[in-house]
Amino acid sequence: MLDHDIVVSVRTEFIPSQSVPAEQRYVFAYHISITNCGTMGAQLLSRHWIITNGEEQVQEVKGEGVIGETPYLQTGESFHYTSGTILATPVGVMQGSYRFRDDNGDEFDAPIAPFTLSVPNQIH
Secondary structure (H helix, E strand, C coil): CCCCCEEEEEEEEECHHHCEHHHCEEEEEEEEEEEECCCCCEEEEEEEEEEEECCCCEEEEEEECECCECCEECCCCEEEEEEEEEECCCEEEEEEEEEEEECCCCEEEEEEEEEEEECCCCCC
């Protein structure tokens, strides 16, 4: 088993009640689950998101923690949260990484694989 094995899973959701397509405003929620599958506890320190809309416009977001928290995950523990983003197009992609510090004080990045944000029935 690896010392550092953080597994990130994502579920996305289009929020039509907050979206205004005529004004190029498409609101999406993303539900994140972060699980420590490694052999050592680790604390999430920061996040780095790269958000690309359907017109290839890129926005980078960096900040401390997630939703105002810096959760500590023992081996086998998970942390779940929901956040959101606004795109100017009905389809986009997000990816990034979380920065962690393990019990030895070493910092490492846990990658977040690209995932699609899409208004239903936009991708064929």
